[in-house]
Amino acid sequence: MSIYIFRLFTLIVSAAAAVTAVTFAVPSAALTGGYQYAPLDPAPVGISFEFFAFPSYFTNVTATNQCLTNLQSLTGTWPPIRIGGTTQDRALYDAATSSYVVYTVASPADAPANLTFGSRFMALANTYKGSVVLGLNRGKNQISNTIAAAKVAVSEMTNLLAIELGNEPEYYPKDGQPIASGAWSPAIDAASQNNWDILVGSAVNKKSIIQAGNSNASPPEWGAAELIATENSTVKEYVKTYAHHNYPGGSVTSLMSHSNIATNLHVFDADVSAALGEGKPYVFGETNSVSGGGAAGVSPTFGAALWTLDYSLRATYSNISRTYFHHGTVGNCQYCFWGRYSMGAPYYGAYAATALLAKASYLTALDTGTTNYAAYVTFDANKAPLRTMLYNSDYYSGSGSRSNQSFVLTGLSGSSVRTKRLTAASALSRQDQGGVPKFGGQSFTDGTCVISGTETFETAVVSGGQATFTINASEALLVYLQ
């Protein structure tokens, strides 16, 4: 080819590369640059345990302690936990039992239709070094039993953050719960919650003790703004936090899509504002990829790990203070981060999100949530940039060639930055099927959750305050700015 055509060709190729790169300007300090900043909890990524399964996780699943410890090692704070779920509304307190929980099931894969629990349940919860939200029963409409349990929780648990009164009350009629045996609606539920908040809160003689809301249906119906509008000043004194549940569902591709994640979280904007307007935190009290324990083809995959990463960061950016990822029946839980025998890929997403947020005071997103490419920045207490997470949510199934995306960061200082890559063979990789993900070259061991492998950083050159990072489809990259 002639030198002219060659030059034209080179020009077109570099123009194409320049067009495809996405560029983000890292602000020199938090609260500047026209971005929105979320103030951070010490440990925004938490774990929810299904009520009846909690004692098993804590006494009979080896990985539990280590998986929680790994997160604590990053942040210096134990991840917050919540104990609750559908079986909290099937559980009654039994002062006479010396067992944690008493129930029978036809198969170990089943959740019990009803159960009892004793004071040892709360004593076990009190062995945890982090904060605990405890979900108690409202569905059975036995308030004196719930008050008896709440009194034990308050006296036994020095780590008690809040008590929930009922789980996903919109499903009470379908579940045949006695409290909804007459009419049931958001307004009737709100009146019931408000009444119970006052009765339980005053019985345990504690203000700011109730985690209110706890519905799963998409707001505004059954949401915090709607509930708050029904509360008078007496009720509000007893409320500590507002919580909602969220299971976006979908395929691996739709789940991990960054723009879908941002869109899904905007559903909660008005409720978050309403809670913050009361000076109270808004949390996802129970959440995970797909409801009902997860979907086999979706929830255990590396794509779901990438969802866990981006979703927990976008939720935090949206001022959702804590996100409690649900863990159901041991041995029958597609979305669980860990089980008795193997790790779930989603744990890697939670770990990488925590690595970005660790010891940070502020989080911002540099992208508008409308493309497949995300960029987050955390800042330390002095408002200096700490780390950046870059996410390429293009889907890679494992067949065909894997595309990549260039991310350019401007506003950097120094001559180089270190990075850690979150990767796997494809978005469909599952650790229980041999597709072990890696974060900074390291993995978590099946059965124990012990980190293995050599911690590996890549290095990118910073020139003129700018660096370019190549991220394959279905990968994320943590950039250390300090």
Ligand SMILES: *[C@@H]1O[C@H](CO)[C@@H](O)[C@H](O)[C@H]1NC(C)=O
């Ligand atoms: C612990 O788990 C094993 C395996 O499922 C089960 O056989 C055993 O009964 C459990 N032990 C307790 C104390 O729950």
Ligand SMILES: *[C@@H]1O[C@H](CO)[C@@H](O)[C@H](O)[C@H]1NC(C)=O
């Ligand atoms: C509790 O569950 C068991 C087993 O499913 C059932 O036989 C029993 O009738 C239930 N009891 C109540 C009070 O619902």
Ligand SMILES: *[C@@H]1O[C@H](CO)[C@@H](O)[C@H](O)[C@H]1NC(C)=O
């Ligand atoms: C607030 O509402 C509750 C019922 O939910 C009622 O018992 C209480 O007296 C009310 N308090 C005030 C100050 O109006």
Ligand SMILES: *[C@@H]1O[C@H](CO)[C@@H](O)[C@H](O)[C@H]1NC(C)=O
């Ligand atoms: C989150 O809350 C802070 C105030 O604490 C506010 O400045 C910011 O705009 C909020 N973020 C969003 C996304 O609304």
Ligand SMILES: *[C@@H]1O[C@H](CO)[C@@H](O)[C@H](O)[C@H]1NC(C)=O
């Ligand atoms: C993905 O990215 C890494 C690091 O940039 C590279 O070494 C690797 O070859 C890429 N994988 C594919 C399948 O393109």
Ligand SMILES: *[C@@H]1O[C@H](CO)[C@@H](O)[C@H](O)[C@H]1NC(C)=O
């Ligand atoms: C990124 O993709 C381009 C085009 O397919 C390829 O030439 C390049 O090697 C890839 N880079 C990495 C790091 O995988």
